[in-house]
Amino acid sequence: MIALAKFIDAKKRLEGISQHTKLAFAPKLSQISQSQVYVKQENLQNTGSFKLRGAFNKISTLTPSQRAKGVIAASAGNHAQGVAYSAKHYGIKAVIVMPEATPLLKVMGVKELGAEAILYGNNYDEAYAYAINYAKENELHFIHPFSDDEVIAGQGTIALEMIEDQNNLTTIVVPVGGGGLISGIASVYKQMLPNTRIIGVVAKGAPGMHHSFYQKSIQSTKDVRTIADGIAVRDVNEKNFHYILESVDEIVMVDDEEIANAILYLLEKQKLVVEGAGASVVAALLHHKFTIKEKESVGLVLSGGNIDVNMLGVIIEKGLVRSHRKMSFSVTLIDKPGSLERLSNLLSNLQANIVKVDFDRVSASLVYGDANISVRLETKGAEHQEQIRKALLLNGYKFTES
Known part of the structure; x- marks a missing residue:
């Protein structure tokens, strides 16, 4: 796992850039689960997602000459905005390649931050392949959304904040797409509070990391389909896979119906707008995907809030019919x-x-x-x-x- 010192350095670099988001007690979720539930509100982070942490930390570690050439990233949206925000901070060029189905909110967010947005491919993996070639042809520095130790270190600063705010949490539940967020959080917890249980949540429509975790070898999937675009990753990254095997205790799956229920629940009961990826951890809790002991302390990482308003409208309408x-x-x-x-x-x-x-x-x-x-x-x-x-x-x- 990544050395703890790397996370501490990242936290220093992020001072004044990222917010120390609130770890809020969730009384209704606590009552339902008969435990003490806290939600880490990264949906309220600058740019609306935790991804700012990793993107800024990585770009801040580049040499001045590397930064001067400009940067490029492939992203479904949140990493894109993190890279665009960081590039704007340093006054450098940024190009973002996004899947064609990326919500308009995220595309506009990138453009408003001054980055160039290129829409390509049906999923993250196709956009990634295009971005790699584009980076070589145009001599741009590629900022990987999850398979990079400096990016992972930035994401792991979430765990440092959670421990600072509430050091008696016994279970931490984290969304899993490419695996950078859970790799960072798990690395910090296993070094500082090793008895803490770390649970990952994947979308049933993007099950690669779940299958790989339990088979103990990388399992490929043909395609992905989920409303949780932030964790709609088809291919399992080898670096993150090994970090996860080393420090994660369990990975569970939730389907789109369960994710939609969680989005609506958070909106109605917690007054929080959370995108599908972030709501996946609440879906796992509400639908009993993992066991919780009575009065156990649980931390749920709400990774982002950049949900497309059209999708939110559909979820609300369907939720009203179902209820x-x-x-x-x-x-x-x-x-x-x-x-x-x-x-x-x-x-x-x-x-x-x-x-x-x-x-x-x-x-x-x-x-x-x-x-x-x-x-x-x-x-x-x-x-x-x-x-x-x-x-x-x-x-x-x-x-x-x-």
Whole structure:
């Protein structure tokens, strides 16, 4: 593992650049898990992610002549913003290669920091290959997002802060993509508090590190697909794999549905906007992916908050449907005055709030003189929705839910 002195040096370099983010007690998560849960709020870090730490530490260790040539990185977004921020600090050129599906928020964040953004490839690994060739052709210094000891040392400063704030945590849960974050955090904890359990969380749609960890050899995957773009890494990096084998105790998987649930939970219950990668650790806790002893102290690293607003909107909408707070149905009415009013009055008497109504008078399946009405409602739970269904049927409405 990386020597502790390297992390201490990185912490000094980051003074005045990165924030010492809050390690906040999470009462609702604690109650659910019957333990003491704390969340490390790196979603509130400068640039919205922990990645600033590693990027700045690495660039600060380059020689002046190396920096003068400029830097390049491949990233799904957070490392990109960290590199762009650091390059702007030093007044040097930065080029960022990002997968084509990178959320617009992260692309704009890079451009606003003065870096050039190139969109290429379906995932991080394809963007990485392109960036490596581009770096050689243009003599730029490549800043690896996770397979670099100085980058890892920067990420590991999170652990130094957590120990400073709360030195009795018994389990630390960390998102795993390329593995730089957990390599750094685990290295610090195993040297300072070696009995601390370190658990990694991967997305089920990007399972390479999970499979490799338990097979004790690198296992390749054909592709990745997950809403947690920050940990959507296909290939397992050899350096980080060995660091993880050396100091991580367990790796678990969560699927996209569980991640989405965690994003919505954090938004509603903790008042925190957290992207998929950061929410993965909460998903693992909520869905019992690892065991916790009663009254155990658990630290969850919320690695970033740069979630695309369109994705957040979809997650919220689907979450409201799953929790029976919204429902939609279609019904055919006689297309004459009063038909919609009677339906509206019925729903009003049931205290269901209509949020959207669509009309269709021209569908080929309709009898002349009829209209299809699609209604979207705000409701008060599963029992309320069942009351609405029964009332519709009792009043002669034949409907289909969507």
